[in-house]
Amino acid sequence: MPRAFIVGGTGPIGRATTRRLLAAGWQVDITGRNPAHLPADIAAAGGKFVVAERDDPDQLLAAFGDGADLLVDCICYTANHATRLLPLVRDAGSTVMISSKAVYVDSDGNHSNSDTAPHFDGPISETQPTIAPGDADYTTREGYGANKVAAEQVLLDSGRPVTVLRPSKIHGAGAARPREWVYVKRVLDRRPAVFLAHRGAGVDHPSAAANIAALIEVVAATPGQRILNSADPDAPSALEISRTIARQLDHVWDEVLLDDGADETLGRHPWDAPHPIVLDMTLASDLGYRPVGDYATTVADEVEWLVSAACGGDGAESLPGLDDAFFGPLLDYTAENSYLATHAN
């Protein structure tokens, strides 16, 4: 039985990959700090949780044991993280490091986390220039991409079959920041209207955890040293995303499509890119990757999980409220109510 070892495996990527590999007959060991984060169905299907702090090399190595056919690192953010992974990489048949499309820069050097939004010429291929490697705080907007590039380089320089995956905006059950919550919560709160800045035209390519998992399975079967984009087969606009979620939850609301220059406190959402950010998936397809489904099909998993969590199910304790620093400004019901009151017929 082939063995997979997933570092930081209780998030969306780890969950989707574990479910897929278990169904294909793999033994899967997942690391994390809190066993309660492992969904019950994964444990029941044979997925094994091993406590291992990623910054403790001995703990990580002990959990890894004698090697694995597939090593996946979901929480590799810095060159130091990558260096600590190297002893495991040496005994892995194929390694996958989860990087990010945030490494790509446009011709002016702007990237997803710049103050000035990037403007790419078209779908971004893996040969697009990246931010220079760096080691500033990786939890900052400037540090995140630079540290990812540095981590990628450490692993690619190992000479081992390491595949770097660069997803875009990830969605899936168990997400630490489930962006679709911005619409799911509105439905649960029975909001009469959805507000969308820039008429909801923003496109920032989504990446389903289930589709990333499908690509990881292909990489397991074809070890090699490479970089691959990892995104959904379609790149819906924010308006299409809001409609998909309302449709899945059987909710009807008015769409308030705000033009450029409208009140900036209204209609904010996570996909509000002024220029489309779309990843080119040709290389992954050429390798044999076939997506599980489009955005509307695959996002159902996260939507169901969010609704269940809102009813006290798995993840209930970490659902963001209206006071959350990220979601609060995206769910400004007070400003919306006052707009609706002044624009009522």
Ligand SMILES: NC(=O)c1ccc[n+]([C@@H]2O[C@H](COP(=O)([O-])OP(=O)(O)OC[C@H]3O[C@@H](n4cnc5c(N)ncnc54)[C@H](OP(=O)(O)O)[C@@H]3O)[C@@H](O)[C@H]2O)c1
């Ligand atoms: N979110 C996005 O839109 C996006 C976009 C592009 C790329 N990415 C990349 O995707 C990856 C995240 O994937 P994900 O969302 O599936 O994972 P995740 O939810 O961020 O993390 C997975 C698990 O790792 C465990 N973990 C965190 N810190 C740990 C530590 N110090 N030691 C041991 N375990 C730890 C956590 O479980 P415990 O709390 O139990 O330890 C967590 O459930 C990152 O590499 C990120 O850069 C994300």
